Amino acid sequence: xxxxxxxxxxxxxxxxxxxxxxxxxxxxxxxxxxxxxxxxxxxxxxxxxxxxxxxxxxxxxxxxxxxxxxxxxxxxxxxxxxxxxxxxxxxxxxxxxxxxxxxxxxxxxxxxxxxxxxxxxxxxxxxxxxxxxxxxxxxxxxxxxxxxxxxxxxxxxxxxxxxxxxxxxxxxxxxxxxxxxxxxxxxxxxxxxxxxxxxxxxxxxxxxxxxxxxxxxxxxxxxxxxxxxxxxxxxxxxxxxxxxxxxxxxxxxxxxxxxxxxxxxxxxxxxxxxxxxxxxxxxxxxxxxxxxxxxxxxxxxxxxxxxxxxxxxxxxxxxxxxxxxxxxxxxxxxxxxxxxxxxxxxxxxxxxxxxxxxxxxxxxxxxxxxxxxxxxxxxxxxxxxxxxxxxxxxxxxxxxxxxxxxxxxxxxxxxxxxxxxxxxxxxxxxxxxxxxxxx
Numbered sequence: 001x002x003x004x005x006x007x008x009x010x011x012x013x014x015x016x017x018x019x020x021x022x023x024x025x026x027x028x029x030x031x032x033x034x035x036x037x038x039x040x041x042x043x044x045x046x047x048x049x050x051x052x053x054x055x056x057x058x059x060x061x062x063x064x065x066x067x068x069x070x071x072x073x074x075x076x077x078x079x080x081x082x083x084x085x086x087x088x089x090x091x092x093x094x095x096x097x098x099x100x101x102x103x104x105x106x107x108x109x110x111x112x113x114x115x116x117x118x119x120x121x122x123x124x125x126x127x128x129x130x131x132x133x134x135x136x137x138x139x140x141x142x143x144x145x146x147x148x149x150x151x152x153x154x155x156x157x158x159x160x161x162x163x164x165x166x167x168x169x170x171x172x173x174x175x176x177x178x179x180x181x182x183x184x185x186x187x188x189x190x191x192x193x194x195x196x197x198x199x200x201x202x203x204x205x206x207x208x209x210x211x212x213x214x215x216x217x218x219x220x221x222x223x224x225x226x227x228x229x230x231x232x233x234x235x236x237x238x239x240x241x242x243x244x245x246x247x248x249x250x251x252x253x254x255x256x257x258x259x260x261x262x263x264x265x266x267x268x269x270x271x272x273x274x275x276x277x278x279x280x281x282x283x284x285x286x287x288x289x290x291x292x293x294x295x296x297x298x299x300x301x302x303x304x305x306x307x308x309x310x311x312x313x314x315x316x317x318x319x320x321x322x323x324x325x326x327x328x329x330x331x332x333x334x335x336x337x338x339x340x341x342x343x344x345x346x347x348x349x350x351x352x353x354x355x356x357x358x359x360x361x362x363x364x365x366x367x368x369x370x371x372x373x374x375x376x377x378x379x380x381x382x383x384x385x386x387x388x389x390x391x392x393x394x395x396x397x398x399x400x401x402x403x404x405x406x407x408x409x410x411x412x413x414x415x416x417x418x419x420x421x422x423x424x425x426x427x428x429x430x431x432x433x434x435x436x437x438x439x
Contacts, residue, residue, distance in 0.1 A: 004057065009153040011146060017045050049151050056147060056154040061089040063116075065143045067099065067160040073130050074171040076258050076266060083124040083141060087116040094146045096153070097124065100139025104132060130166045131257040133265075133312055138162045168311045169266040176270045177277060203232050240283060240297035240336055241275040243268035246344035247288040247314060248321035253345070253373075260373050264343035265311045267371075271341060272307055283338075284310055287326050289319035294329070297338065327358040331365060340368045 021042050028035030055061065068082040087093055097112045105128060112124055130136065143156040205221050208228035221229035245251075245268060251261040258266075272282035276299055283297030284307050293310050321344065330340070340362060346352040362368045 007155045007157075008053070009144060009155060011150055011153055013149060014049070014151040017151065021045055048149060052146075052148050052151050055089070055091060056145065056152065063087055063089070063093065063095065063143050063145050063156050065097070065141050065156060065158045067138070067141050067158075067162075069138070069162065069164060071164070072170075073128070073136065073164050073166045074169050075130055075133050075166050075262060076169050077171040078127040078129050079171075080125060080127055083112075083126075085114070085116060085122040085124070085143070087118055087120050089145075089147065090118050091147050092117050094150055096144040096146075098142045098144075099126075100142070101128065102136040102138060104130065104134075104136055129257070131262070133166050133168065133262070133314075136164050136166055138164065165312070167308060168262075168269045170269070170308070172266055173270050173273045177273055205229050206232050238279060238281055238299065240281045240334070240338035241272065242283045242285055242297060242334070242338055242340050243272055244285045244287070244326070244330075244340055244342045245314065246321050246342070247286050247292060247317050248344075249316075249318050250321075250345040250347065251343075252316040252318065255373070255376075259316065260345055261314065261316050263373070264371075265314060268341070268343065269307065269311055273304055276304055282307065285326075285330070286310075286314055287322070287329075288317040289322050289325075291325060291329055292317075294333065296333070323355045323358040327361045330362055334366070338366050340366050342368060342370045343372075344370065345372045 021038065024034055024038035024041055028038045064084075064086040066084045068084060070079065070081075073079045083097060083099060085095065085097070093116055095112075095114045095116055097114065099110045101107060101110050107128075110126060114122060114124070116122055139161055140157050140159045143158070144153040145156065146153045205218055206229070207225075208217065208230045212230045216230045216232070218229045218231050245261070245264050247261060251259065251264065253260050255263070268284065272284065275282045279299065281297035281299045282303060284293060284295040285291075286293040293314070295306060295310055346355075359368060359370065
């Protein structure tokens with residue numbers, strides 16, 4: 001009996017009907033012939049109410065519901081979730097569905113109204129976009145069912161409570177992986193050319209054609225085939241690629257719901273996954289005022305899983321970044337020449353110049369690419385026409401503070417173009433660095 005009253009809800013239609021009956025009784029006090037009509041309407045209303053309650057709670061009649069969700073969610077992406085419904089009543093029903101989503105989303109609009117026929121099955125689709133990594137606790141699926149005149153509702157509560165982890169953007173990883181191995185570039189007129197390498201990684205022996213390097217002639221194969229044969233080498237693989245992520249104070253800055261650290265994590269996962277698919281070695285280093293994660297570059301089958309788990313647990317440390325410590329650590333632990341993708345951010349030109357000696361130290365032994373972020377809000381503000389002198393002065397000040405963006409730093413014959421990026425793993429750069437004023 002307690003469960004019966006707990007699952008019984010009166011609708012707005014019920015209260016409107018009660019108000020109508022009361023108005024008939026009130027008018028009956030002034031117009032006598034309306035009073036017996038009010039009594040008849042009251043008993044008719046209560047009788048219909050009892051009929052709806054009976055059919056709603058009759059044995060065997062119910063609405064089945066279930067939430068279908070993935071095992072994990074992708075951070076910063078639209079994740080699809082489904083709610084499956086099945087009407088076991090013999091009457092058509094009107095449903096109000098409310099899903100208890102995690103509080104991190106701060107949404108109150110996950111609610112649907114639906115009409116469902118007897119025996120019909122329906123699937124509802126909705127999307128959620130998490131902006132923080134971690135565990136998200138989903139609650140129950142609540143279904144409120146009403147029939148006929150919809151005077152009352154019966155609640156069906158399916159406790160599909162589930163904790164889903166939010167990982168770095170594996171959807172973007174899959175998207176760029178597909179792009180890296182598909183022919184969509186050829187469809188845009190970009191031809192994929194096979195590059196012949198001059199390293200010691202042997203590929204095959206082929207017949208000599210004009211333009212081949214005479215130093216690669218294989219004299220033994222030439223003697224056997226009685227025609228000139230040359231050794232062909234392929235571009236050397238298994239190159240170490242490291243994503244180095246700054247977890248300092250500046251990487252906590254938000255942009256479009258995500259922090260700069262999360263953008264760096266998502267881009268790192270995309271790049272390292274493609275590196276592994278291309279038979280290179282992938283590694284991960286995170287740091288702030290001290291070293292945090294150091295996953296050395298490998299290309300084993302479980303390396304991508306280790307990278308995902310390491311990125312999942314990264315949190316911003318509200319400390320100043322120690323690039324000197326990073327330089328010492330990399331030069332001591334990474335012996336082989338590697339590609340270093342450094343994700344960081346700077347507040348001013350002065351803060352960038354203070355770190356140049358450590359970047360030069362890294363560039364002596366490795367190929368370093370520094371990736372930092374562009375504040376598009378300031379860019380949009382600079383493009384907007386000023387409405388006052390104060391706003392013009394404010395814009396001029398900000399424009400001067402951002403003047404250093406896009407400088408080219410050189411170190412002898414090597415160069416690096418430090419580009420500001422807002423998202424994605426696209427990198428336009430060359431090697432080394434040295435401030436132009438020092439050349």
